[in-house]
Amino acid sequence: MGKSTSRDWTQIYSIYGIDQWQTLIFLLCQAILFAVLSVLYLLYFEPICVFFERLLSAAAVPAVSARFAAGFTGSVTALSALCLFFAAANFFYSSVPLHYDMAQRMVSAVTDWSSVKLALDLGCCGRGILLNAVATQLKKEGSSGRVVGLDGSKRETLSTLRNAKMEGVGEYVTCRDGDARRLPFPDDYFDVVVSGVFVHTVGREYGPHTVEASAERMRAMGEVVRVLKPGGIGVVWDLVHVPEYVRRLQEMKMEDIRVSERVTAFMVGSHIVSFRKPSQQVMGPGEVRLDWRSC
Structure with a gap:
């Protein structure tokens, strides 16, 4: 959320x-x-070239090739350092600032919260940011x-409830253990179901790109629809697999x-997909729209 002040972000980091x-x-x-290795390559380039010359002399490789090999190795080391620093920065940004921003966008996808009596946060990830x-x-x-947060970890549940109290919304929040593939709720139970960067983890015991894992994710999406009331709204932000959903x-x-525009999170693509459960059974294929307002 770009309008937050530095003090606001300090509070957000201190909570989550x-x-x-x-x-x-x-x-x-x-x-x-890798950064230290890059500096050492720069400071000791000539001795390193000599080392490569000796290393490659047995193969009768020209001396100029040894300098090229040393320079190429040093360049790759420096680029690796830059990429790793970028990855760390992106991970840091995705963990809280982006997660917080996307949570606000997901909330805004529901136009009328005054009529919402029960909501579900599937996965309850990020220590309760979306919840x-x-x-x-x-x-x-x-x-x-x-709003009910579903999480399979008791340790994370305690952290989530503590954070809700710190945010001043403890009386609106409850948590339950459960499996996303077999939600412990009856049909047509929630007015709204949300989920943030969680569904892609369902079935990961089978591997991320297996048919079995995909089937488990689809089962979780089926459960989201099952527990939604007719006319209820579902909003899912997730990584990589959104076209499947x-x-x-x-x-x-x-x-x-x-479907929102692509947003890079944790070094991969992510999207928000929102939908409404029909008030009555509908025949024919559903329509998909790109909703740039969610971006």
Whole structure:
């Protein structure tokens, strides 16, 4: 959210922290290592050239080739350092600022929150960023509604509830354990279902690009539709596999399917897809629209 002040971002980071901080530290350490190697190549280029000459002399390679090999290796090392620093910066940005911004966009995809009594955050990722965005919107509308966060980790659930209290929306939030492929809720239960960078993790035990994993993701999308009330709104922000979700939603005859422009998150492409469950059964293929307002 570009209008947030530096103080606002300080508060946001203090509440939510960084998910998967081990990955960020790993990327930074690798970037620093390659940067140091690049500096050493620059400072000791001539001795390195001599080393390459001796290394390649056994193969009767010309001396000029040794200098080229040394320069090429140093260039690759420097480029690797730059790429790793960029990856670390993108991971840092995607974990909180982008996640927070996308949560606001997802909330804005629902035009009328005053009539929402029950909402579901499937996956409840990011330590409750999206969950609390929904709860904040319910509080702003003066609604008596509640939002349920579904997460399979008890440790993350405690963190999520603590963050909701820090945001002042604890009374609007509850959490439950469950499997996204078999949601512990009856049919036609929620007015709104949202999910942020979660569905792509469903079925990952089979590998990210297997038929089995794709079937598990489609099962999760089917569960999202099942628990939505007729006329209910679903909003999913996810990585890589959004075209699969769109096809599945078309097969299930969802209405008003909208796909946002591509947004790079965690170094891959992501999109927001929103849809509405028909109030009555609809025949024929669903229509898909690119909704640039969601971007």
